Amino acid sequence: MADDPKIYQDGVYEMLWDCKFCGTEKLLGKTHKFCPSCGATQDPEWRYFPSDAEKVAVKDHVFVGADKTCPACNTLLAGNVEFCTRCGAPQTDAAQAKLLESRTRAESETFEREDRDARQVAEARGLNTPAPTPKRGLPWWGYALIVLVVAGIGFGLYAAFAKREVVGTVESFAWERTISIDRFSVVPSRSLCDAMPLDAYSVSRSYEQVGSRSVPDGETCNVRQVDQGDGTFRQERVCTTRYREEPVYDYVCSYSVNRWVPGRTAVANGDKSSAIVWPNPNLSCGGTGVTLGCEREAARREAYTLNLRSGEERYACDVPFAMWDGARIEQAFNFQVGVVFNNPDCGTIKPAGG
Ligand SMILES: [Zn+2]
Numbered sequence: 001m002a003d004d005p006k007i008y009q010d011g012v013y014e015m016l017w018d019c020k021f022c023g024t025e026k027l028l029g030k031t032h033k034f035c036p037s038c039g040a041t042q043d044p045e046w047r048y049f050p051s052d053a054e055k056v057a058v059k060d061h062v063f064v065g066a067d068k069t070c071p072a073c074n075t076l077l078a079g080n081v082e083f084c085t086r087c088g089a090p091q092t093d094a095a096q097a098k099l100l101e102s103r104t105r106a107e108s109e110t111f112e113r114e115d116r117d118a119r120q121v122a123e124a125r126g127l128n129t130p131a132p133t134p135k136r137g138l139p140w141w142g143y144a145l146i147v148l149v150v151a152g153i154g155f156g157l158y159a160a161f162a163k164r165e166v167v168g169t170v171e172s173f174a175w176e177r178t179i180s181i182d183r184f185s186v187v188p189s190r191s192l193c194d195a196m197p198l199d200a201y202s203v204s205r206s207y208e209q210v211g212s213r214s215v216p217d218g219e220t221c222n223v224r225q226v227d228q229g230d231g232t233f234r235q236e237r238v239c240t241t242r243y244r245e246e247p248v249y250d251y252v253c254s255y256s257v258n259r260w261v262p263g264r265t266a267v268a269n270g271d272k273s274s275a276i277v278w279p280n281p282n283l284s285c286g287g288t289g290v291t292l293g294c295e296r297e298a299a300r301r302e303a304y305t306l307n308l309r310s311g312e313e314r315y316a317c318d319v320p321f322a323m324w325d326g327a328r329i330e331q332a333f334n335f336q337v338g339v340v341f342n343n344p345d346c347g348t349i350k351p352a353g354g
Protein backbone atom coordinates (compact mmCIF):
# COMPACT_ATOMS: atom_id res chain seq x y z
CA MET A 1 0.00 0.00 0.00
CA ALA A 2 1.70 3.18 -1.15
CA ASP A 3 -0.08 5.96 0.67
CA ASP A 4 1.36 9.44 0.49
CA PRO A 5 3.37 10.11 3.63
CA LYS A 6 1.84 12.40 6.25
CA ILE A 7 4.05 15.22 7.50
CA TYR A 8 3.84 16.51 11.08
CA GLN A 9 5.68 19.74 11.95
CA ASP A 10 8.02 19.23 14.86
CA GLY A 11 9.38 22.70 15.62
CA VAL A 12 11.89 25.22 14.28
CA TYR A 13 15.51 25.27 15.52
CA GLU A 14 18.66 27.33 15.10
CA MET A 15 21.24 26.25 12.55
CA LEU A 16 24.78 26.52 13.90
CA TRP A 17 27.60 28.38 12.21
CA ASP A 18 31.33 28.88 12.70
CA CYS A 19 33.04 32.25 12.29
CA LYS A 20 35.54 31.86 9.49
CA PHE A 21 37.56 34.85 10.70
CA CYS A 22 38.15 34.20 14.40
CA GLY A 23 37.26 30.49 14.56
CA THR A 24 34.44 30.82 17.11
CA GLU A 25 32.26 27.71 16.80
CA LYS A 26 28.62 26.75 17.31
CA LEU A 27 27.16 30.24 16.91
CA LEU A 28 23.38 30.40 16.51
CA GLY A 29 22.21 30.92 12.94
CA LYS A 30 19.11 32.96 13.80
CA THR A 31 20.26 34.80 16.92
CA HIS A 32 23.84 35.63 15.91
CA LYS A 33 23.79 37.40 12.54
CA PHE A 34 27.22 38.72 13.55
CA CYS A 35 30.04 36.95 15.37
CA PRO A 36 29.82 37.95 19.07
CA SER A 37 33.62 37.64 19.32
CA CYS A 38 34.92 39.59 16.30
CA GLY A 39 31.82 41.23 14.83
CA ALA A 40 32.16 39.60 11.39
CA THR A 41 28.95 39.08 9.45
CA GLN A 42 27.59 35.52 9.27
CA ASP A 43 28.46 33.54 6.13
CA PRO A 44 25.56 31.17 5.30
CA GLU A 45 28.06 28.76 3.72
CA TRP A 46 29.46 28.14 7.20
CA ARG A 47 26.18 26.94 8.63
CA TYR A 48 25.50 23.34 9.64
CA PHE A 49 22.89 21.17 11.34
CA PRO A 50 23.47 20.67 15.09
CA SER A 51 23.40 17.33 16.85
CA ASP A 52 20.16 16.45 18.64
CA ALA A 53 21.78 17.35 21.98
CA GLU A 54 22.78 20.84 20.72
CA LYS A 55 19.41 21.75 19.21
CA VAL A 56 18.12 25.21 20.23
CA ALA A 57 14.45 25.88 19.56
CA VAL A 58 13.23 29.13 17.97
CA LYS A 59 10.03 30.36 19.60
CA ASP A 60 7.25 31.91 17.48
CA HIS A 61 9.36 31.87 14.36
CA VAL A 62 8.10 33.91 11.40
CA PHE A 63 9.63 32.75 8.15
CA VAL A 64 10.26 35.56 5.65
CA GLY A 65 12.41 33.65 3.15
CA ALA A 66 16.02 32.60 2.99
CA ASP A 67 18.61 35.22 4.03
CA LYS A 68 20.39 37.30 1.43
CA THR A 69 23.97 38.45 1.42
CA CYS A 70 24.33 42.07 0.23
CA PRO A 71 26.42 41.94 -2.95
CA ALA A 72 27.84 45.38 -2.16
CA CYS A 73 28.93 45.06 1.47
CA ASN A 74 28.50 41.34 2.28
CA THR A 75 26.10 42.03 5.16
CA LEU A 76 23.68 39.18 5.89
CA LEU A 77 20.12 40.46 5.45
CA ALA A 78 16.66 39.05 6.15
CA GLY A 79 14.94 37.49 3.14
CA ASN A 80 12.28 40.19 2.81
CA VAL A 81 14.42 43.35 2.76
CA GLU A 82 14.63 45.24 -0.50
CA PHE A 83 17.53 47.52 0.36
CA CYS A 84 20.58 46.76 2.43
CA THR A 85 20.11 48.01 6.00
CA ARG A 86 23.80 48.93 6.10
CA CYS A 87 24.75 50.35 2.70
CA GLY A 88 21.34 50.82 1.04
CA ALA A 89 22.12 48.72 -2.04
CA PRO A 90 19.04 47.18 -3.69
CA GLN A 91 18.64 43.41 -3.08
CA THR A 92 17.69 40.65 -5.47
CA ASP A 93 17.00 37.00 -4.84
CA ALA A 94 20.24 36.13 -6.64
CA ALA A 95 22.30 36.52 -3.47
CA GLN A 96 19.97 34.27 -1.47
CA ALA A 97 21.62 31.80 0.89
CA LYS A 98 22.09 28.38 -0.65
CA LEU A 99 20.06 25.75 1.22
CA LEU A 100 21.80 22.79 2.79
CA GLU A 101 20.56 19.40 1.77
CA SER A 102 17.85 18.03 4.06
CA ARG A 103 18.71 15.04 6.19
CA THR A 104 16.56 12.20 7.47
CA ARG A 105 16.87 9.57 10.17
CA ALA A 106 14.72 6.81 11.58
CA GLU A 107 12.75 7.74 14.68
CA SER A 108 14.84 5.43 16.85
CA GLU A 109 18.15 7.03 15.78
CA THR A 110 19.78 10.35 16.69
CA PHE A 111 21.37 13.03 14.54
CA GLU A 112 25.06 13.80 14.93
CA ARG A 113 26.38 17.30 14.34
CA GLU A 114 26.87 17.82 10.63
CA ASP A 115 30.55 17.84 9.60
CA ARG A 116 30.85 21.31 8.08
CA ASP A 117 34.56 20.91 7.30
CA ALA A 118 34.00 17.73 5.36
CA ARG A 119 31.09 19.26 3.45
CA GLN A 120 33.06 22.35 2.48
CA VAL A 121 36.04 20.27 1.37
CA ALA A 122 33.74 18.10 -0.73
CA GLU A 123 32.06 21.18 -2.23
CA ALA A 124 35.41 22.76 -3.04
CA ARG A 125 36.47 19.57 -4.80
CA GLY A 126 33.20 19.51 -6.67
CA LEU A 127 33.81 23.05 -7.90
CA ASN A 128 37.38 22.40 -9.07
CA THR A 129 36.82 19.12 -10.89
CA PRO A 130 33.74 19.03 -13.06
CA ALA A 131 31.35 16.43 -11.74
CA PRO A 132 31.68 13.30 -13.83
CA THR A 133 28.75 13.24 -16.22
CA PRO A 134 26.63 10.32 -15.08
CA LYS A 135 26.59 7.56 -17.62
CA ARG A 136 23.24 7.60 -19.28
CA GLY A 137 21.51 4.68 -20.92
CA LEU A 138 21.97 0.97 -20.68
CA PRO A 139 24.80 -1.42 -19.89
CA TRP A 140 26.09 -3.38 -22.90
CA TRP A 141 23.94 -6.42 -22.11
CA GLY A 142 20.89 -4.14 -22.15
CA TYR A 143 21.59 -3.29 -25.77
CA ALA A 144 22.33 -6.95 -26.51
CA LEU A 145 18.97 -7.87 -24.99
CA ILE A 146 17.17 -5.27 -27.10
CA VAL A 147 18.89 -6.55 -30.24
CA LEU A 148 17.86 -10.11 -29.35
CA VAL A 149 14.26 -9.10 -28.64
CA VAL A 150 14.00 -7.12 -31.88
CA ALA A 151 15.57 -10.02 -33.79
CA GLY A 152 13.13 -12.40 -32.09
CA ILE A 153 10.14 -10.24 -32.99
CA GLY A 154 11.47 -9.91 -36.53
CA PHE A 155 11.86 -13.65 -36.85
CA GLY A 156 8.38 -14.18 -35.38
CA LEU A 157 6.84 -11.78 -37.92
CA TYR A 158 8.85 -13.42 -40.70
CA ALA A 159 7.68 -16.88 -39.57
CA ALA A 160 4.08 -15.68 -39.38
CA PHE A 161 3.88 -13.70 -42.60
CA ALA A 162 6.62 -14.75 -45.04
CA LYS A 163 4.92 -17.03 -47.58
CA ARG A 164 5.80 -18.73 -50.83
CA GLU A 165 3.50 -19.94 -53.59
CA VAL A 166 3.11 -23.71 -54.03
CA VAL A 167 1.30 -25.86 -56.59
CA GLY A 168 0.02 -29.14 -55.16
CA THR A 169 -2.00 -31.95 -56.68
CA VAL A 170 -4.78 -33.82 -54.90
CA GLU A 171 -3.61 -37.18 -53.63
CA SER A 172 -6.68 -38.19 -51.63
CA PHE A 173 -9.84 -36.90 -49.95
CA ALA A 174 -11.08 -37.13 -46.38
CA TRP A 175 -14.17 -36.03 -44.51
CA GLU A 176 -15.01 -36.10 -40.84
CA ARG A 177 -18.19 -35.27 -38.92
CA THR A 178 -18.24 -35.15 -35.13
CA ILE A 179 -20.92 -34.66 -32.50
CA SER A 180 -19.87 -33.57 -29.02
CA ILE A 181 -22.06 -35.11 -26.33
CA ASP A 182 -22.73 -33.74 -22.84
CA ARG A 183 -23.57 -36.01 -19.93
CA PHE A 184 -25.72 -35.06 -16.93
CA SER A 185 -23.32 -35.74 -14.05
CA VAL A 186 -22.62 -35.23 -10.36
CA VAL A 187 -20.18 -32.33 -9.97
CA PRO A 188 -18.50 -32.00 -6.56
CA SER A 189 -18.17 -28.30 -5.73
CA ARG A 190 -17.04 -25.92 -3.06
CA SER A 191 -17.76 -22.24 -2.53
CA LEU A 192 -18.77 -19.67 0.03
CA CYS A 193 -22.11 -20.83 1.45
CA ASP A 194 -23.64 -17.50 0.39
CA ALA A 195 -22.76 -18.30 -3.22
CA MET A 196 -24.02 -21.89 -3.15
CA PRO A 197 -26.51 -22.71 -5.96
CA LEU A 198 -30.09 -23.49 -4.95
CA ASP A 199 -29.98 -27.08 -6.21
CA ALA A 200 -26.94 -28.08 -4.16
CA TYR A 201 -27.23 -31.25 -2.06
CA SER A 202 -25.06 -33.34 0.31
CA VAL A 203 -23.92 -30.05 1.85
CA SER A 204 -21.27 -29.86 4.56
CA ARG A 205 -20.33 -26.48 5.91
CA SER A 206 -17.30 -25.28 7.84
CA TYR A 207 -16.11 -21.95 9.22
CA GLU A 208 -12.61 -21.24 7.96
CA GLN A 209 -10.17 -18.65 6.75
CA VAL A 210 -11.04 -17.61 3.20
CA GLY A 211 -8.57 -14.77 2.70
CA SER A 212 -7.01 -11.82 4.42
CA ARG A 213 -7.29 -8.07 4.42
CA SER A 214 -4.89 -5.24 5.20
CA VAL A 215 -5.81 -3.13 8.21
CA PRO A 216 -4.00 0.06 9.31
CA ASP A 217 -1.70 -0.62 12.24
CA GLY A 218 -0.04 2.62 13.29
CA GLU A 219 2.61 4.59 11.44
CA THR A 220 6.27 4.26 10.58
CA CYS A 221 7.97 7.64 10.87
CA ASN A 222 11.26 9.25 9.94
CA VAL A 223 12.58 12.53 11.29
CA ARG A 224 13.58 15.06 8.63
CA GLN A 225 15.45 18.34 9.05
CA VAL A 226 15.01 20.98 6.36
CA ASP A 227 17.26 24.05 6.07
CA GLN A 228 15.12 27.18 5.69
CA GLY A 229 18.01 29.41 4.67
CA ASP A 230 17.33 32.04 7.34
CA GLY A 231 19.57 30.54 10.01
CA THR A 232 16.88 28.07 11.09
CA PHE A 233 15.76 24.63 10.10
CA ARG A 234 12.40 23.00 10.60
CA GLN A 235 12.09 19.48 11.86
CA GLU A 236 9.23 17.31 10.70
CA ARG A 237 8.10 13.75 11.12
CA VAL A 238 7.39 12.02 7.83
CA CYS A 239 5.05 9.12 8.49
CA THR A 240 3.55 6.36 6.40
CA THR A 241 0.71 4.14 7.53
CA ARG A 242 1.73 0.63 8.52
CA TYR A 243 -0.56 -2.28 7.69
CA ARG A 244 -0.96 -5.75 9.06
CA GLU A 245 -2.73 -8.68 7.45
CA GLU A 246 -5.81 -9.88 9.23
CA PRO A 247 -7.41 -13.25 8.38
CA VAL A 248 -10.96 -13.20 7.02
CA TYR A 249 -13.27 -16.07 8.03
CA ASP A 250 -16.49 -17.18 6.42
CA TYR A 251 -18.72 -20.23 6.03
CA VAL A 252 -17.47 -22.51 3.26
CA CYS A 253 -19.74 -25.20 1.81
CA SER A 254 -18.80 -28.45 0.11
CA TYR A 255 -21.66 -29.95 -1.89
CA SER A 256 -22.76 -31.73 -5.05
CA VAL A 257 -24.73 -30.38 -7.98
CA ASN A 258 -25.99 -32.14 -11.11
CA ARG A 259 -24.77 -30.46 -14.28
CA TRP A 260 -24.31 -31.06 -17.99
CA VAL A 261 -20.58 -31.62 -18.52
CA PRO A 262 -18.66 -32.49 -21.71
CA GLY A 263 -18.60 -36.25 -22.17
CA ARG A 264 -17.77 -38.28 -25.24
CA THR A 265 -17.56 -37.47 -28.96
CA ALA A 266 -19.22 -39.45 -31.74
CA VAL A 267 -17.19 -39.51 -34.98
CA ALA A 268 -17.88 -40.55 -38.56
CA ASN A 269 -15.29 -40.25 -41.31
CA GLY A 270 -14.31 -41.54 -44.70
CA ASP A 271 -13.22 -40.51 -48.19
CA LYS A 272 -15.07 -39.89 -51.44
CA SER A 273 -16.01 -43.56 -51.73
CA SER A 274 -18.20 -43.48 -48.64
CA ALA A 275 -21.46 -41.61 -48.06
CA ILE A 276 -21.12 -38.48 -45.92
CA VAL A 277 -23.30 -38.99 -42.84
CA TRP A 278 -23.52 -37.76 -39.28
CA PRO A 279 -22.47 -40.35 -36.68
CA ASN A 280 -25.25 -41.96 -34.66
CA PRO A 281 -24.92 -40.28 -31.23
CA ASN A 282 -26.71 -43.17 -29.46
CA LEU A 283 -27.81 -40.88 -26.65
CA SER A 284 -28.64 -42.45 -23.30
CA CYS A 285 -32.24 -41.58 -22.33
CA GLY A 286 -32.48 -39.13 -25.19
CA GLY A 287 -36.15 -38.52 -24.53
CA THR A 288 -37.98 -36.63 -21.81
CA GLY A 289 -37.02 -36.62 -18.14
CA VAL A 290 -33.42 -35.78 -17.34
CA THR A 291 -31.73 -38.03 -14.81
CA LEU A 292 -28.09 -38.64 -13.94
CA GLY A 293 -26.28 -40.36 -16.80
CA CYS A 294 -28.52 -38.90 -19.50
CA GLU A 295 -26.83 -37.44 -22.58
CA ARG A 296 -27.55 -34.62 -25.02
CA GLU A 297 -25.94 -33.25 -28.15
CA ALA A 298 -23.69 -30.24 -27.60
CA ALA A 299 -22.08 -29.25 -30.92
CA ARG A 300 -21.67 -30.61 -34.43
CA ARG A 301 -18.60 -30.06 -36.58
CA GLU A 302 -17.69 -31.14 -40.07
CA ALA A 303 -14.46 -30.91 -42.03
CA TYR A 304 -13.59 -31.69 -45.67
CA THR A 305 -9.91 -32.21 -46.31
CA LEU A 306 -7.81 -32.22 -49.46
CA ASN A 307 -4.54 -34.16 -49.08
CA LEU A 308 -2.11 -32.53 -51.48
CA ARG A 309 1.38 -33.36 -52.72
CA SER A 310 3.98 -30.95 -54.06
CA GLY A 311 7.21 -32.73 -54.93
CA GLU A 312 8.21 -34.58 -51.78
CA GLU A 313 6.06 -32.35 -49.51
CA ARG A 314 2.62 -33.34 -48.26
CA TYR A 315 -0.05 -30.83 -47.20
CA ALA A 316 -3.56 -31.18 -45.77
CA CYS A 317 -6.13 -28.42 -46.19
CA ASP A 318 -9.69 -28.18 -44.92
CA VAL A 319 -11.77 -26.52 -47.66
CA PRO A 320 -15.43 -25.60 -48.22
CA PHE A 321 -17.60 -28.58 -49.14
CA ALA A 322 -18.28 -27.30 -52.69
CA MET A 323 -14.56 -27.10 -53.48
CA TRP A 324 -13.94 -30.52 -51.93
CA ASP A 325 -16.92 -32.06 -53.75
CA GLY A 326 -15.82 -30.62 -57.12
CA ALA A 327 -12.15 -31.58 -56.85
CA ARG A 328 -10.66 -34.56 -58.72
CA ILE A 329 -7.66 -36.77 -57.94
CA GLU A 330 -4.48 -35.23 -59.48
CA GLN A 331 -6.19 -31.84 -59.86
CA ALA A 332 -3.72 -29.00 -59.24
CA PHE A 333 -4.30 -26.28 -56.63
CA ASN A 334 -2.37 -23.09 -55.86
CA PHE A 335 -1.82 -22.14 -52.25
CA GLN A 336 0.73 -20.44 -50.03
CA VAL A 337 2.90 -22.03 -47.35
CA GLY A 338 4.96 -20.43 -44.62
CA VAL A 339 8.62 -20.00 -45.55
CA VAL A 340 9.88 -21.01 -42.11
CA PHE A 341 7.59 -23.78 -40.87
CA ASN A 342 6.23 -24.94 -44.25
CA ASN A 343 2.67 -24.66 -42.91
CA PRO A 344 -0.06 -24.31 -45.57
CA ASP A 345 -2.26 -21.19 -45.53
CA CYS A 346 -5.47 -22.97 -46.53
CA GLY A 347 -7.34 -19.68 -46.88
CA THR A 348 -5.36 -19.01 -50.07
CA ILE A 349 -6.12 -22.28 -51.86
CA LYS A 350 -7.72 -22.17 -55.32
CA PRO A 351 -7.75 -24.42 -58.35
CA ALA A 352 -4.68 -23.86 -60.53
CA GLY A 353 -5.38 -22.06 -63.80
CA GLY A 354 -8.87 -21.19 -62.58
ZN1 LIG B 1 34.41 35.87 14.71
Ligand SMILES: [Zn+2]
Pocket (backbone or CB within 6 Å): 070, 071, 072, 073, 074, 075, 084, 085, 086, 087, 088, 089
Ligand atom coordinates in the same frame (compact mmCIF):
# COMPACT_ATOMS: atom_id res chain seq x y z
ZN1 LIG C 1 25.09 46.27 1.85
